[in-house]
Amino acid sequence: MIISVASGKGGTGKTTVAVNLALSLIDSHSVQFLDCDVEEPNAHFFLNIHTLQSKPVFLPVPEIIEEKCTYCGKCAEVCAYNAIAVLKDNVLVFPELCHGCGGCTLLCPEQAIKEKGQKIGVIEYGSENNLQFIHGKLDIGQAMSPPIIREVKKHINAAQTIIIDVPPGTSCPVIEAVKGSDISLLVTEPTPFGLNDLRLAVETLKILKIPFGVVVNRADIGDRQVQNYCLKENIPVLMTIPMDKNIAVAYSEGKTIIEIQPSYKQKFLELFKKLKKLKK
Numbered sequence: 001m002i003i004s005v006a007s008g009k010g011g012t013g014k015t016t017v018a019v020n021l022a023l024s025l026i027d028s029h030s031v032q033f034l035d036c037d038v039e040e041p042n043a044h045f046f047l048n049i050h051t052l053q054s055k056p057v058f059l060p061v062p063e064i065i066e067e068k069c070t071y072c073g074k075c076a077e078v079c080a081y082n083a084i085a086v087l088k089d090n091v092l093v094f095p096e097l098c099h100g101c102g103g104c105t106l107l108c109p110e111q112a113i114k115e116k117g118q119k120i121g122v123i124e125y126g127s128e129n130n131l132q133f134i135h136g137k138l139d140i141g142q143a144m145s146p147p148i149i150r151e152v153k154k155h156i157n158a159a160q161t162i163i164i165d166v167p168p169g170t171s172c173p174v175i176e177a178v179k180g181s182d183i184s185l186l187v188t189e190p191t192p193f194g195l196n197d198l199r200l201a202v203e204t205l206k207i208l209k210i211p212f213g214v215v216v217n218r219a220d221i222g223d224r225q226v227q228n229y230c231l232k233e234n235i236p237v238l239m240t241i242p243m244d245k246n247i248a249v250a251y252s253e254g255k256t257i258i259e260i261q262p263s264y265k266q267k268f269l270e271l272f273k274k275l276k277k278l279k280k
């Protein structure tokens with residue numbers, strides 16, 4: 001089962017939920033944890049993965065073969081991202097805008113484009129007991145996280161229980177990370193901002209036809225608008241975690257909830273059971 005843990009906005013406790021769910025399961029399941037929050041991966045701090053192996057990730061960006069180019073402009077025309085500009089006797093490529101789709105290379109009538117690999121980040125992986133861990137890391141100054149997320153997801157082993165830590169928001173990297181999930185968990189907080197971003201995340205998952213449930217973190221702050229919205233929309237609230245200063249302090253020290261309050265392990269196992277039921 002592939003479970004993606006997402007949130008419309010950052011700072012809702014998405015990684016906390018993903019990590020505690022994974023660690024609660026490892027006594028009884030073989031778990032694969034994929035941290036796809038490639039701009040800011042931090043799950044490894046909590047999972048205590050000591051040794052990580054590393055592999056670079058390259059994006060194929062176009063390189064013009066000047067002798068063959070007729071400056072016809074076709075490549076600039078097909079590029080949806082404005083990563084190529086054709087002048088009278090020159091072609092400019094903007095690698096930082098290129099998505100590596102290969103369209104320009106394919107459609108150049110003169111075969112005047114070859115591709116070169118541009119390093120955009122790394123994936124790192126390691127394992128500890130029953131937990132296999134993989135995350136991606138986007139290089140500073142790079143903007144294309146979906147290719148790194150795709151690279152991380154190539155390692156999915158369907159025989160394991162897979163937990164994906166999704167980047168915050170509802171844009172392309174989120175779609176790339178949740179795509180193919182059996183079920184999603186949306187972590188939110190009961191504030192107007194939390195509700196607004198939850199609505200967006202819900203709409204995204206509905207379009208992708210992925211079943212989902214909600215975890216309300218810091219459930220006793222703010223108001224009841226999130227709960228009322230879930231009730232109205234028939235969205236199951238699978239777990240609530242109250243505001244607890246000890247949990248916040250533990251997080252800042254790289255400790256998990258189940259480490260400081262072992263009774264939570266049972267609650268996360270219950271959450272897993274509910275997710276399995278929802279998936280059916």
Ligand code: SF4
Nearest residue numbers: 069070072073075108
């Ligand atoms: S499509 Fe090919 S030939 Fe035309 S401008 Fe681009 S690189 Fe040159």
Ligand code: SF4
Nearest residue numbers: 079098099101102104
């Ligand atoms: S590979 Fe795709 S995104 Fe990159 S320049 Fe060519 S058409 Fe544009």
